[in-house]
Amino acid sequence: MMRYNDEIIDEIRSSNNILDVVSQYVVLKRSGRSYSGLCPFHKEKSPSFYVSPDKQIFHCFGCGEGGDVLGFIKKIENITFKEAIEMLAERANIQLPVLVNSEKDEKLQNLKDKVFQINAMASEFYQKNLLNSDAKIAQDYVRKRKMDKYTLETFGIGYAGKFDELYQELKKSNFSDEEILASKLVLKSVKTGKIYDAFRNRLMFTIKDTKDRVIAFGGRALDDSKPKYINSPDTVVYNKGRHLFAMNIAKKCREKSVMLVEGYMDAISLHQRGVHNVVASLGTAMTEQQARLLNGFEKVIIGYDSDSAGQGATARSLEILQTLGFEIRILQISGAKDPDEYILKYGSGQMKNAMDNAISLVEFKVKKLREELNIDNVSEKIRFLNEISKILLKVENDIEKEVYIDKFSQQYNVSKEAIYAQLNKLQYAMNQGNKILEKPNAIKRYPSKEREENLEKDNARENLIISLLLNNDKDDFNKIKNSIDINYFKNEKNKKIVQKLYEEFEKGNINNVLDLFEDEEIINHITYIMSTDFDITDTQKAVDDILNKFNKEKILNRKNEILKKISSGNVTNDELLELENELRTLSKKLTR
Helix, strand or coil: CCCCCHHHHHHHHHHCCHHHHHCCCCCCEEECCEEEECCCCCCCCCCCEEEECCCCEEEECCCCCEECHHHHHHHHCCCCHHHHHHHHHHHCCCCCCCCCCCHHHHHHHHHHHHHHHHHHHHHHHHHHHCCCHHHHHHHHHHHHCCCCHHHHHHCCCEEECCCCHHHHHHHHCCCCHHHHHHCCCEEECCCCCCEEECCCCEEEEEEECCCCCEEEEEEEECCCCCCCEEECCCECCECHHHCCECHHHHCCCCCCEEEEECCHHHHHHHHHCCCCCEEECCCCCCCHHHHHHHHHCCEEEECCCCCHHHHHHHHHHHHHHHHCCCEEEECCCCCCCCHHHHHHHHHHHHHHHHHHCCEEHHHHHHHHHHHHCCCCCHHHHHHHHHHHHHHHHCCCCHHHHHHHHHHHHHHCCCCHHHHHHHHHHHHHHHHHHHHHHCCCCCCCCCCCHHHHHHHHHHHHHHHHHHHHHCCCCHHHHHHHHHHCCHHHCCCHHHHHHHHHHHHHHHHCCCCCHHHHCCCHHHHHHHHHHHHCCCCCCCHHHHHHHHHHHHHHHHHHHHHHHHHHHHHHCCCCHHHHHHHHHHHHHHHHHHHC
């Protein structure tokens, strides 16, 4: 397969600042010269994921993942390197040269293009169909839900009618059966071989991606058909776990917060009435990929239905959003079962007010707890207060914790001192529990402490040498290369890195060191070294020091070899004399 040349790759890399790109997926906070956040590649409670704008790399000290901006996009989007280049080129408005792909790649790309065309045509077909006389059932529903012309056009709302209307329309446009079936908008009967429309007698909702391309559809039954809603299955252009309904509109509204609702109609109803920072999940439980789409917003409000299914979805979404470090709020409305009904009854002003007053995750947990327990009963009130203390124990910000303690103290008529006492008791028990859970040293044998320490020192020194080589200073590089042999490096990864650096530096090829390697482990190790602070204030002195230590170590090793040989007694008088002379020379060198 052909690849893009190094010049275009470098242009794409330099045109996409890693901090800006990563910030679309991870909530980052400044940490010295770098930025830190919760790693998107493994679950963690404390940030160990760092982005360095200076070096244009990322590295997680928890799971070890690292790389540059292209590597990040490749991993986070789970796409190929070529696809990462194309995605970032589009982001930076860089025109890529046309590549001749392999036959398989070209066929897949052509199929994707055809499915996008079919989807766009289907959306237009459904919308026109809504205006036909035989779409009265759909027209009645639209009037009942008070959807205006703007809403119908913005959300591509239409009507899917009879058995194979869409299929026949697509055939007129010369799409092949293979292409039409790939869209999943039509199905083929296993028994009869007949092809028929997947959506029939349903109100249709057009689903678009953030590039405003039609990728899928949702259909609502207009009679007693079950299920009430059906959605497009995954296709070559659509994965329901990676998209959010109305995200293409919400991202343009420039609001600081976004509300996540359950259904199409919740989102559509709010958008029609001027609340545009709203998106809906697509008939699936919240996924990490969907959550990451929300990273441009400072706050996420959960506005799911008040029924048990909605509350269950709320709990799942909270878990994912919390793991990713979002500021979360939960919508509280009364007099309506969902946001759609609420805004119809009380208007957009009341809805925006409810969004502004959405409660925090801590308040939501306490509220749910209060609904489950009868605090007029003494034993249940004690249990209630114990559970509140457990919730508060997880609040890391001391000021935030104090505000909650003050609020709950007044709200539930209990002294702040009692809450603080219970918190201290739980904290003490947790600390003691950690001690109890500590296991004694297992029988399994481990290397001696001294050996482990030496190994750690060796690795640290080797990493420091590589860090100095990566400064790209020709004089320093030559000093190190001429003094330190590749075989000195005990760590295999370090040995491979140094060998490649020695080879490439001679050619003058080191522009981006990560490009020299394909092995993910090696790339992760390099970003670890690049992200490590070796506390070097004077690079020249650091190089001289490391070479002095290296030379001293070589002399000591040789001295020990000689002493061992002499003590063995297996040497002639002439050999002994020669060894003693060398020993004196080595001692002088050590003194210097």
